[in-house]
Amino acid sequence: MAMPGGSGLLRVRFAEPLLAFSIICAAASPAAAADVSFEIPAGRLSDALIRLAEQAGITIAIGDPALAGLHSPAIRGRMSVRAALARLLAGSGYRYEFLGAGAVRILRDGAPAAPPSRPQRPRPAPPPVRPQAPTDAVLPDIIVTASKQGVALDRFAGTVHVVDLGAEESGRFGNRGSDAVLDRLPMLASTNLGPGRDKIYIRGVADSSFNGPSQSIVGQYLGDARLTFNAPDPDLNLYDIARVEVLEGPQGTLYGTGALGGILRIVPNPPDPARVSGSFSAGLISTRHGTPGGDAALMANLPLDPRRLALRAVGYASIDGGYIDDIGRGRRDVNRVRTYGGRLNLLWEPGNGWRIDAGGLAQYLSGRDGQYAMRHLPPLSRSTNLAQPFDNDYALGQITMRKSWGGMELVSATSLVRHSLESRFDATGFPGTAGPQLYVEDVGITLITNETRISQPDSRGAGWVAGWSLVHDIDRIRRTLGPPGTSRPISGVRNAVSEAALFGQYSFALGSRITATLGGRATLSRNVGMALDSERGSNEPDRTDFRPSPTAAISWRPLDGLIFYARVQQGFRAGGLAVANSESGTGYQRFDSDSLTSIEAGMRLGRAGAPFQFDAALSFARWADVQADLIDRSGLPFTTNLGNGRIYGVEANASWRVTPSLRLEAAAFINESALSHPDPAFALAQDRDLPNIPGAGARGAVHFRTALSHSVSMTLDTSLRYVGASHLGIGAPLDLVQGGFVEGQVGGRLDFGRFGIALDIDNVADSRGNLFSFGNPFSVSSGMQTTPLRPRTVRLGFDAAF
Secondary structure (H helix, E strand, C coil): CCCCCCCCCEECCCCHHHHHHHHCCCEEECCCCCCCEEEECCHHHHHHHHHHHHHHHCCCCCCCHHHHHEEEEEEEEEEHHHHHHHHHCCCEEEEEEECCCCCEEEECCCCCCCCCCCCCCCCCCCCCCCCCCCCCCCCCCEEEEHHHHEEEEECCCEEEEEEEEEHHHHHHHHHHCCCCHHCCCCCEEEECCCCCCCCEEECCCCCCCCCCCCCEEEEEEEECEECCCCCCCCCCCCCCEEEEHHHHHHHHHHHHHCCEEEEEEECCCCCCCCCEEEEEEEEEEEEEECEEEEEEEEEEEEEECCCCEEEEEEEEEEEEEEEEEECCCEEHHHCCCEEEEEEEEEEEECCCCCCEEEEEEEEEECCCCCCEECCCCCCCEECCCCCEEEEEEEEEEEEEEEEEEEEEEEEEEEEEEEEEEEEEEEEECCCCCCCCEEEEEEEEEEEEEEEEEEEEEECCCCEEEEEEEEEEEEEEEEEEEEEECCCCCEEEEHHHHHHHEEEEEEEEEECEEEEEEEEEEEEEEEEEEEEECCCCCCCCCCCEEEEEEEEEEEEEECCCEEEEEEEEEEEECCCCCEEEECCCCEEEECCCCCCEEEEEEEEEECCCCCCCCEEEEEEEEEEEEEEEEEECCCEEEEEECCCEEEEEEEEEEEEEEEECEEEEEEEEEEEEEEEEEHHHHHCCCCCCCCCCCCCCEEEEEEEEEEECCCCEEEEEEEEEEEEEEEECCCCCCCCEEEEEEEEEEEEEEEEEECCCEEEEEEECCCCCCCEEEECCCCCCCCCCCCCCCCEEEEEEEEEECC
């Protein structure tokens, strides 16, 4: 499967005994005794074994998928392959066995050894390892960890994407937050109100352009901790992150409510109990037509008890220089954004298969003003009466406990989120007022979650997972409107949602090449709504809903490296209480739950590491009672149900390693969506396309990596992305066109081993395309608002590891 931005999810090489011996016959390299320079970070044992095999030029055969759940220490320095293997496997319950000069298999302690192989003639030791591109060696399987049951990718019936963020990628692009993912996966889309204010969409599932009390379309996770329930994307910086996994949805069976579009899962690098380590990255940023900026990040890994206890801390700060001028207030470059935050994780491995990870993160994001401009004014400018700042303060605490035994794994993850958002808009001209008017929206969110599950994968691609989930979310929205300094409260709401769910999924073999999957989730939810700051409002009666979320899939592998699959999935979002359209005169109204059922069929060609990989998928979704956060003609927000919709989609990804140094990538999608059966209030809309999802999009990229000397290598990257046209909303005055532009990026990095220097240029052609036709709800009806692409931006970066 093509994996834009990375080589795949958690890779594990599996082989049956006969396959292992066939690999020996084509042994890769006699590297067993020669010293090799290893650079293997701490993480999952299966990942570490893959890196070891690639760096040593050997083949490793694994027959037990439980290795995907074990932790391994970091390995750095020159040593023999045997010494490196011994360090990785120490205390794991596994051992290694050489089957030939260049082939190894991993066995459980106590498993029988292979019959002795024919002695081989000694060969000269290989030359010293030089920095080079990955080889074309084929890796039999990839384990899709986000499936929660360790399904191998060559048997996984669904669409998966991964952005692989190694140390150098994280240093170069970590300050971009979610944009680092969105820029590489064209089938992902988002609004563009500003950092920390946007909604992310996957596979054409988009409800509206505005933020409100409706639940998020995409479920977001940090490891196993849930990040959001009904909030915009927190836009966490991606420093010291291993990878980002995206599962296209809906994913209601495994992830519950709020996963209609799919799942975006951030996987951080874990603490390493084996050694003290650290890293540093910094960059200077220059934006054409704007003010300069910069970023810096520091990571420190501290073992507190060798092989048992370690602490890992990450701190970062960045400034994105402004580039929008406000003519009305005589201010230049008003849309500067400042971000600072950090993560702290403590890992304890007491033994007997237990692994406990506890920690938290905090990020504080402050935008000095909105990032929109006006079409009738000079480029990159607008005219307002008041500043429109924004704050997004996010904090998460979590603890995750794991226990591995007998091929099974128990995971229990508990998290607490406190999320505060404040938005200010210039509401001058609001009906019935005179002089400058300021609208302030203050959102406070408390989210408590627990998921406990047990799973057992199967080496043939089958397996099962079962567990429970508990969610409690409190969302409070307060609003004020009036002259600055004397604003008065207007209608606000408080929603409290409690959910309890049982879920399970079972995959079983129907034959040697066919696997079926059945699963379901039963969710019981209770919602309590309360009106705030209004005499007209009254408390909403408690609402209780019971919802099933079934799934079924089948996959067929006619040949090794080729799979066809079909899948049916379902998901839903809970309803709640919201402010009503101000023209209705009712003050408050109930919005109902919505549900989405999707049918998907696809294929995948090429195994991990193969020179050519290709995957494609067709999908159809029926969306009932679509929830949407909207604004009325006066500019005030409200939430309602739009009616029923449908979505057709086609997408494809390809990756071709032309030479060991050169790799080409391409991805594209076509989407057709509409509000097929609208509610009466939207029946007269001429264009009923669902908002923010273009009819087509594409991305092409070229990656080149080569060694310049024994200790220096060079990486060059370039990409071109097309974003098709879409609409801001359904019906007047929101049927505004946006998108329809091409954007290019180019960059490179010199790697000197322990440090690197990078130069990256975004929006190379300095395109003025319109990302988003919205910036202020009180003047959007004029149709003049536009959110321009960030002008050409150059970043000169430095990173170091120690």
